[in-house]
Amino acid sequence: MIEARQLSRSFRTFARRPGVLGAVRDLFRLGGEERLAVDGVDLHVAAGEVVGFIGPNGAGKSTTIKMMTGVLRPTGGSLRVNGLEPFRDRRRHVRNIGVVYGQRTQLWWDLAVVEAFDLLAAIFQVDRDTYRRRLERFDSVLGIRPLLHQPVRELSLGQRMRCDIAAALIHGPPLLFLDEPTIGLDVAVKRRIRDFIGLVNEEEGTTVLLTTHDLSDVEAACERVVLIDHGRVLFDGPTPALKDSLGGRRRMVVDLAREEDATPALVEGLPVVWEIDGARLTLRFRRDEVTAGTLIGVLTARAEVADLSVEEPDIEDVVARFYEDADARRLAAMEAR
Amino acid sequence: MSASSRAGDLPASVTARTGCRLGMQLVLAYRFEALVQLVSASVVALLNWSLWTAIYQGRDQVVGRSAAEMTTYVVVAWVITTFYGTRVDQELSGRFREGLIAVDLLRPWDLHLHHYFRDLGRAGTALLITTLPLFAWTGGLLHLRAPRHWWTWPVFGISLLLAHAISFGFAWLVGVASFRLRNAAGLAHLKATVIGVLSGSLIPLDLYPGVMRPIVLALPFQGMSHTPANIFTERIPWDQVWQPLGVQLAWAVALFIVGRRALRGALRAVVVQGG
Incomplete structure (x- = not known):
């Protein structure tokens, strides 16, 4: 389903010059410092897997997800998702994937939830019956029916996230990316979302890639976990083995x-x-x-x-210790430069 | 973004339909704003009308136009800004700035085409709830001169559609530039000034003195208010009307092509910030 070989992405960063004139000059400035956000990631995900994707802040998780969803162009290596190159074949690729970015909604702030759903169904050309059936199924687990006629801006975070997840699956994609879907949510909503992930995986065989900082998400929902830091894969294996691997x-x-x-x-x-x-x-x-x-x-x-x-060993403890070490390593690397 | 005929791409008809629908829904979500526009455009139209009515006191002709033609021009030229005036520049640069462009790219549509139709939906709705009401009351109360020939109406309609396409095309480029220069506020201001002065929404552009006139008339902005208002006031004989329409069309197409390229460049360079 996902085939990444030596996938890399570098960014050019430079200090910005002040003022409009500075901004104009920055536009034409060459050079700058090259920074590798993703540095040779190999990742193979088979159909039907639920994979947890973890790593400290700034590890390269989001950059990797953005390449896989076709938003960012890789600068090195190869990436195929469902046999397509996400950035180049973006418009075909997005039909096969559902995406939830926990920190940004894909619904329209000023529209009612149902208006957004209708519009997405039209954009993805989902026929009437299939659309209605899916909506009913989503409602049975996520409990979204009472929210349908509210404007998105009036929803609480938990309500909005449930709607966002439903929106990501309206076109029935075989592959679902969840980028921090449980961020800031209460325990009940988290559980609901985990249950829902399990359900779509079991019933539809949907492949799921989940990034999160909440390791209980990973333990509850993912049989496999990938840990990255400094843009590299440091662990890839069954979730229970992670603790041992990190010295738990x-x-x-x-x-x-x-x-x-x-x-x-x-x-x-x-x-x-x-x-x-x-x-x-x-x-x-x-x-x-x-x-x-x-x-x-x-x-x-x-x-x-x-x-x-x-x-x-408590997975939170083990991973927290690892992240602290990673932070220390990063600081040491910066000082050495 | 290239090869729009590739299998699996969203058909343009669906992009058009969904885009127009979204534009319409978003206007209706902000009905109050439409009312505000109606009032503020009324005030400006009235102001211009009063100004020119005063200038024409005791005169038949000023710069080759009769009082009726001039007042009709300034009112129509301003009223139609409520139709073609777009905020796609601010919307686009905002989407880039907040990283929401990552969400927009999750749809199988052509983003540029989607926004065009979305703004067309916005304009169509504004036509019904703002522009036409403005036409109705100004036409009735300010004794504007209605077109004498029936064909002026459809030609005016086509010209309006092209005025919108030019306005969209220019705003789109401003939006992409705002993102790349990271200076949305400054460019938004610049855009408003440029359009205000060079579109002919305040005065007919042939009123500009000597050297400026040919320059102003050679720029794309004249296709926004100057051309449609001149067509409405029947300044252009009907056998020559294809000329200004052709100029409008050429500018609309040129801006459209440049806009696509600009977007492609921006997407290649994009760094979606945060999370």
Whole structure:
């Protein structure tokens, strides 16, 4: 469905000169500093996948999405979506995709929701029956019927987003791009949107590419996640594997029957980070280095265990730590220049 | 944007229909503004009419025009600005500035053609709720001179349509330039001034002195008010009327072609800001 090979996009940036005259001169200025926003991204998405696309602010997510939706021209590499080159074949390409930009509406501010829907159906030449059927389906999950006759400018953010998502799917595209669709939304609306993503994926086989800063979106809706930073893909794999890949550690809390058993000898030879507090032993370990089963086996052989629990690493924590590191790396790179 | 006949592209008829419909809906969403336009255009038309009525006190002819012809000219020339006057420049540069151009490009339409028809829908609606009411009351109360020949009406209609196309074409270029120069306010002001002075919406352009006259008449702006108002006042004999219409058409087409190229350039250079 999506085939990106070494996809790149650079921007020329330069400090702007002041005033009208400066602006005119800037227009003719050559050079400027070349900055790679997307730097050789390889990405293959098969039909029917739901892929989460994450990365810190400024990582190149939006630039990549804009190239895939045909708004931006790539400056390097190749990109095919549904067999078309998005920027060159824009007008054919957009028939096959639905897009929601969380921060900008595709509805017309001054029109009623239903007027916008009607207009989109006309623009995409959706026949009357199909259009009516789709509207009913969207209403059953997104609950948009009560909003249809309100002007878009009077909708709350959550209401508007539900309408925007419906608008993106009026022409029944096989591929849906969601660029931060849950930004600023409350928990109930978020859940509704996630449910809806699952539904269109399951029932229509719609392929979904979702960018978000909310990792619970990714955990709830995406079986696969792609992490990019500095315009490069740093991780591409099943969502549960992301935490391990970023060095997330599981936590095992063991309460021993006797406090005198709580000694470093108990964990000797095990690939764990440990901490002892009275009769309580806290272990942190990586899933790919040792299994919880092995640890339990060793510990119960060495001492009498009263109670035990295992916690998965929190994805928010793991990714937040990664982003902070990424920020530090970026600052270091800027200083080095 | 090229090869509009390619399979899957939106047929021009659909672009036309949806564009006109959207333009119409957007005007109707702002009915109050139409009323404001009606009032303000009435005031200016009345002002010009009073001015020229005063100038003609005790005179038959001024610069080759009778009092009836001149007052009809200035009122008609101003009234039709409510039809062809477009804000597509501000709309377009705003879409670029706010990154909403990314949304506009998600439709299978030809963006330039879409905007043309959208503004035509806007103009058509304005004709019904602003321009025609203006014609009705000024024609009745200010004793304007109605055309003597029936054919003047359809020719005037065609000329109006071309006036709109020129106005659109110029505003479109201003919109693209505003985005690329990042100076929408300055250019909007410039556009208003240029059109005010050079379109003939305030005075017939042949009133300009010596050197200026041929220059002003050679520019595309004369096709906005000067030509239609002269056709309405039957200043041009009917066997020669194809000439000014041809000039209007040539300018409309030229601006249209340049506008497409300008948009293509802007889209290649576009950096959609934020999010």
